[in-house]
Amino acid sequence: MTVSVPADPYDFELDPETTALVIIDMQRDFLEPGGFGSMLGNDVSLLASTIEPLQQVLAAARAIGMPVIHTREGHRADLADAPPAKLARGRLSCGIGDPGPFGRVLVRGEHGHDIVDELAPIDGEPILDKPGKGAFYATDLELLLRNRAVRRLIVTGVTTEVCVHTTVREANDRGFECLVLSDCVGSYFPEFHQVGLQMIAAQGGIFGWVAPSSQLLARLEAAGLLAAASTSTTTII
Ligand code: C5J
Numbered sequence: 001m002t003v004s005v006p007a008d009p010y011d012f013e014l015d016p017e018t019t020a021l022v023i024i025d026m027q028r029d030f031l032e033p034g035g036f037g038s039m040l041g042n043d044v045s046l047l048a049s050t051i052e053p054l055q056q057v058l059a060a061a062r063a064i065g066m067p068v069i070h071t072r073e074g075h076r077a078d079l080a081d082a083p084p085a086k087l088a089r090g091r092l093s094c095g096i097g098d099p100g101p102f103g104r105v106l107v108r109g110e111h112g113h114d115i116v117d118e119l120a121p122i123d124g125e126p127i128l129d130k131p132g133k134g135a136f137y138a139t140d141l142e143l144l145l146r147n148r149a150v151r152r153l154i155v156t157g158v159t160t161e162v163c164v165h166t167t168v169r170e171a172n173d174r175g176f177e178c179l180v181l182s183d184c185v186g187s188y189f190p191e192f193h194q195v196g197l198q199m200i201a202a203q204g205g206i207f208g209w210v211a212p213s214s215q216l217l218a219r220l221e222a223a224g225l226l227a228a229a230s231t232s233t234t235t236i237i
Contacts, residue, residue, distance in 0.1 A: 005179065005219045007211035008201040012152075012179045016225060020067040020150045021057065024135060024157025024164050026050075026119045027072055029112035031158065034101040036112060039094055042188035047158050050186040051118050053213045054156050057184055058119060060217055064225045067148055068125045071135045073163060074106040074113045081131040081138070134166040142174060152177045154216065155208075156184035161196035168200060168207050178208035181216065 005012045029036040031047050038044045061068050075082040079097045087096055096105050102112025108129055121127050128139045135141050145153075153171055155178050157164055164185050168178045180200055187193035200207040220226050 001223065001225075003219050003223050003225070005209075005211055006215050007179060007209040009205045009209070012177070012209040012211065014152050014154075014179065016064055016066055016220075018149055019152040019154060020069055020145060020148070021061040021154045022135065022156065022167070023054065023058070023068065023070045023119060024155065024167055025071055025073045025159075026054070026115050026157050027074075027113055028102055028116055029074075029106055031116050032102070032112075036096075036100065036102075036105045037188065039100060039105075040090075040092075044188070046188055046190065047186040050156070050158065050184050051116065053181070054184040055118055056217060057154070057156065057181060057213050060220055060226055061154075062122070064220065066154075067150065068121070069128060069141065069144065070115055070119075070121045070125060071128045071130050071139075071141075071157070071163075071167075072108075072113060072115065073130055073133070074108050074110075075131055077104075077107055077109065079107075132166075133163045134170040135163070136167065136170040136174065145176065150176075152179070154178075155180045158186050159192075160185045160187040161189070161192040162187075165196055165200070165207075172207045179216070180208055180210050181213045182210050183212050183214075 001015060003014050031044055033044055082096055094100055097107055098105055103110030107113055126144060128141055130139050153176050155164060155168055171178050182197055197210045201210045
């Protein structure tokens with residue numbers, strides 16, 4: 001089955017059987033007051049608006065059996081996987097690995113490193129811990145996707161111009177087609193968010209496609225997928 005989603009620069013054709021939802025770094029450290037993002041002086045409320053639409057998309061993906069993959073940016077407790085250049089960047093008084101209000105900043109297992117409660121992964125949804133900005137770098141994301149014959153990604157999460165953009169570029173170079181949901185990605189810098197989305201869809205979709213989540217949900221519903229899923233326990237993939 002092909003579902004056609006109105007998008008920029010043109011319709012994104014997706015087959016739910018070969019598409020995965022990727023949720024990037026919806027971690028307390030980036031989204032919640034007191035986390036690393038706010039310690040850097042950012043207004044984290046700018047990211048909060050992504051949570052509700054993303055909850056709806058996540059519920060839809062789960063309902064139709066679309067694979068869902070969560071990522072988290074962070075490091076081992078001994079910081080052995082953190083490049084010295086990354087640790088030094090910003091000359092921060094409280095940076096990666098240092099104790100903060102949510103535990104050690106961007107360290108795996110700490111409260112701030114984990115995903116916000118509203119989008120908590122459930123059994124069967126892989127959580128990829130990534131040391132870099134891109135979700136393909138030093139992770140087994142590509143292997144997971146190829147093993148499930150996934151060819152298209154619905155990309156969501158934070159932040160638009162950093163980890164989302166890097167991941168979309170990595171995916172594009174590997175031959176995956178990406179639809180970025182404009183209201184399910186967010187940035188501390190509204191202008192970077194806007195331009196970041198424009199950059200993805202420019203030049204005929206040089207990195208991918210962009211659409212609001214309402215278009216995706218409407219097309220899944222029109223295709224009967226969401227209604228069918230609510231009366232069936234069968235998963236599509
Ligand atoms: C950042 C991210 N902004 N997830 N990480 O450092 O975008």
